[in-house]
Amino acid sequence: MSKGTLFDKVWQTHRVGTLPSGQTQLFIGLHLIHEVTSPQAFAMLRERDLTVPFPERTLATVDHIVPTENQARPFSDVLAEEMIQALEDNCKQYGIRFNNVGSGRQGIVHVIAPEQGLTQPGMTIACGDSHTSTHGAFGAIAFGIGTSQVRDVLASQTLAMNKLKVRRIEVNGQLRPGVYAKDVILHIIRKLGVKGGVGYAYEYAGTTFEQMTMEERMTVCNMSIEGGARCGYVNPDQTTYDYIQGREFAPKGEQWEQAVTWWNTIRSDADAEYDDVVVFQAEDIPPTITWGITPGQGIGVDEAIPTPESLPQGDRAIAQEAYQYMQLSPGQPIQGTKVDVCFIGSCTNGRLSDLREAAKFAQGRKVANGIKAFVVPGSEEVKRQAEAEGLDKVFTEAGFEWRNAGCSMCLAMNPDKLQGDQISASSSNRNFKGRQGSSSGRTLLMSPAMVVAAAIHGTVADVRNWID
Amino acid sequence: MTQVKQISGRGIPLTGDDIDTDRIIPARFLRCVTFDGLGDHAFEDDRRQMNGEHSFDQEVYQGASLLVVNANFGCGSSREHAPQAINRWGIQALVGESFAEIFFGNCVAMGVPCVTAQSEDVKSLQTAIANTPQLTLTLDLGTMQIQGSDELTINVSMPEGARQSFMDGLWDSCGQLVTQIDAVRDRASQLPYLSWA
Numbered sequence: 232m233s234k235g236t237l238f239d240k241v242w243q244t245h246r247v248g249t250l251p252s253g254q255t256q257l258f259i260g261l262h263l264i265h266e267v268t269s270p271q272a273f274a275m276l277r278e279r280d281l282t283v284p285f286p287e288r289t290l291a292t293v294d295h296i297v298p299t300e301n302q303a304r305p306f307s308d309v310l311a312e313e314m315i316q317a318l319e320d321n322c323k324q325y326g327i328r329f330n331n332v333g334s335g336r337q338g339i340v341h342v343i344a345p346e347q348g349l350t351q352p353g354m355t356i357a358c359g360d361s362h363t364s365t366h367g368a369f370g371a372i373a374f375g376i377g378t379s380q381v382r383d384v385l386a387s388q389t390l391a392m393n394k395l396k397v398r399r400i401e402v403n404g405q406l407r408p409g410v411y412a413k414d415v416i417l418h419i420i421r422k423l424g425v426k427g428g429v430g431y432a433y434e435y436a437g438t439t440f441e442q443m444t445m446e447e448r449m450t451v452c453n454m455s456i457e458g459g460a461r462c463g464y465v466n467p468d469q470t471t472y473d474y475i476q477g478r479e480f481a482p483k484g485e486q487w488e489q490a491v492t493w494w495n496t497i498r499s500d501a502d503a504e505y506d507d508v509v510v511f512q513a514e515d516i517p518p519t520i521t522w523g524i525t526p527g528q529g530i531g532v533d534e535a536i537p538t539p540e541s542l543p544q545g546d547r548a549i550a551q552e553a554y555q556y557m558q559l560s561p562g563q564p565i566q567g568t569k570v571d572v573c574f575i576g577s578c579t580n581g582r583l584s585d586l587r588e589a590a591k592f593a594q595g596r597k598v599a600n601g602i603k604a605f606v607v608p609g610s611e612e613v614k615r616q617a618e619a620e621g622l623d624k625v626f627t628e629a630g631f632e633w634r635n636a637g638c639s640m641c642l643a644m645n646p647d648k649l650q651g652d653q654i655s656a657s658s659s660n661r662n663f664k665g666r667q668g669s670s671s672g673r674t675l676l677m678s679p680a681m682v683v684a685a686a687i688h689g690t691v692a693d694v695r696n697w698i699d
Numbered sequence: 700m701t702q703v704k705q706i707s708g709r710g711i712p713l714t715g716d717d718i719d720t721d722r723i724i725p726a727r728f729l730r731c732v733t734f735d736g737l738g739d740h741a742f743e744d745d746r747r748q749m750n751g752e753h754s755f756d757q758e759v760y761q762g763a764s765l766l767v768v769n770a771n772f773g774c775g776s777s778r779e780h781a782p783q784a785i786n787r788w789g790i791q792a793l794v795g796e797s798f799a800e801i802f803f804g805n806c807v808a809m810g811v812p813c814v815t816a817q818s819e820d821v822k823s824l825q826t827a828i829a830n831t832p833q834l835t836l837t838l839d840l841g842t843m844q845i846q847g848s849d850e851l852t853i854n855v856s857m858p859e860g861a862r863q864s865f866m867d868g869l870w871d872s873c874g875q876l877v878t879q880i881d882a883v884r885d886r887a888s889q890l891p892y893l894s895w896a
């Protein structure tokens with residue numbers, strides 16, 4: 232049993248009581264909703280004649296289904312139009328703030344809440360979306376929930392939960408050039424497995440995370456769920472406070488002082504006890520790419536597709552399935568693999584710093600012939616800032632398309648989709664079969680810089696070749 | 700509130716580890732505002748690729764109510780569309796080597812028990828069903844066993860809290876949470892950040 236960790240403290244602070252089932256009733260400080268997982272929850276509220284007692288603790292936006300090219304209403308996809316209208320109506324009826332398309336505040340739910348200063352240390356945050364773990368970067372306990380639980384939060388501002396165990400994942404040292412936060416989390420999942428985190432909250436600690444910016448920490452926490460952990464967090468520090476200060480919903484004046492004082496108390500104690508501790512060294516982490524159909528099937532860009540014999544017994548069946556689906560052979564180097572589509576965006580890597588880094592490598596180069604490459608900012612605000620810096624020009628001159636904000640081809644609920652068995656180099660978070668809109672489409676996950684390298688070469692390439 | 704103590708019906712095997720929510724219900728079917736109709740699209744892409752060989756397409760398994768899966772079933776997204784699709788196809792309980800956490804929680808919230816068993820037991824259960832699809836299986840949450848014929852009885856497990864909530868009919872948390880609204884308001888009043896900004 233963990234003791235004295237941030238997780239323990241935040242859990243305790245938000246505990247309402249124990250339910251007859253033995254579960255904890257946990258208060259949810261911030262509830263985020265979007266068009267995909269909320270309409271059925273509102274329908275359940277109506278069915279049971281329930282109200283929303285804390286509407287100001289919920290924020291809505293639309294991200295999954297929004298087209299990123301033509302956003303004129305009504306959307307040309309009638310189902311998408313129906314979903315956005317349902318959200319508009321529900322928010323109006325229950326008095327919930329809605330960051331709609333064109334408001335300047337719309338975007339992927341996990342991008343906009345931090346950006347507006349809503350995500351803060353010490354909070355409990357829930358959203359009907361598994362990548363809610365992103366918000367843990369601020370030292371919040373943030374996790375994805377299902378639709379029945381969205382109903383529960385709307386109706387009571389609480390959830391019935393079991394406490395998680397806490398694993399401290401320490402990474403120390405300096406990342407090598409060309410190695411990013413995305414590589415760190417892909418490496419962790421590669422080593423601990425996609426089931427390694429089941430039943431755990433991940434605490435990311437050590438000098439590597441301490442040196443990371445907030446956006447980098449978000450990339451890491453975002454993919455905690457890909458490692459099986461329901462949530463992941465970094466203890467708040469000066470980097471966290473500097474990021475929050477001055478944002479729209481950040482505490483101001485005297486309240487800011489109170490906030491920082493409180494935030495400092497919720498950090499894990501120096502003598503905190505963990506259920507498990509794992510340690511990695513930053514210098515050992517290469518630019519990492521997934522070659523298979525789970526985010527745990529990662530390898531260094533210099534490596535070859537693993538042979539079955541080189542894998543633990545338990546990983547062989549899924550590897551066999553992956554060779555076949557991905558049309559890749561064991562022993563074949565991943566570098567040089569031809570790609571068709573290059574996608575930069577998503578709640579993992581669709582923030583300003585990701586676009587800046589990608590633009591650095593796209594500058595003065597050209598996307599290879601026959602490659603479709605496009606950049607989708609994570610929010611309207613990211614788009615505005617990127618354009619103010621001229622990043623859109625850098626991308627379009629290099630042959631990338633520049634789009635409006637949304638989830639886009641991360642899961643392809645909008646018109647952006649792979650066709651047939653096309654293979655993508657993608658900065659998103661999931662490489663499951665059929666994830667990017669075609670039932671035989673294939674996905675290689677990597678950092679945005681590596682996506683640019685793939686776009687320019689037309690094949691998987693090592694971005695370090697551009698770094699002296 | 701309905702108690703869930705025993706589920707009887709025919710079984711249906713679905714082999715493979717790490718079957719994720721995108722495979723259970725491909726994202727294009729999430730473009731909807733109700734869960735109605737999702738049952739028709741459960742495993743749609745896998746089924747199409749397997750040309751009628753997928754167990755959900757096989758005649759002998761139509762009408763089955765116990766789904767037998769392998770490890771890490773339901774990993775991936777938190778979308779309740781996945782268990783809803785399986786449930787609306789006709790499944791009332793799942794047996795597997797292990798389940799992804801959010802998937803398991805979603806099933807509890809829907810009143811659909813997911814129990815785990817030893818890997819060998821799951822595999823022999825899958826084989827037994829494939830050999831005798833008409834076999835009636837009974838999952839008993841009281842004895843924590845699945846029984847088919849005399850030779851086929853396996854022990855299953857489930858976290859005690861979840862098991863108890865099925866037995867007592869407390870699996871639908873919403874009502875219990877709502878009745879605590881005074882305690883909720885009290886807790887809220889003690890959270891420093893609720894009064895900021």
Ligand code: SF4
Nearest residue numbers: 362577578638641642
């Ligand atoms: S960007 Fe992808 S992972 Fe993130 S919320 Fe959207 S669909 Fe989900």
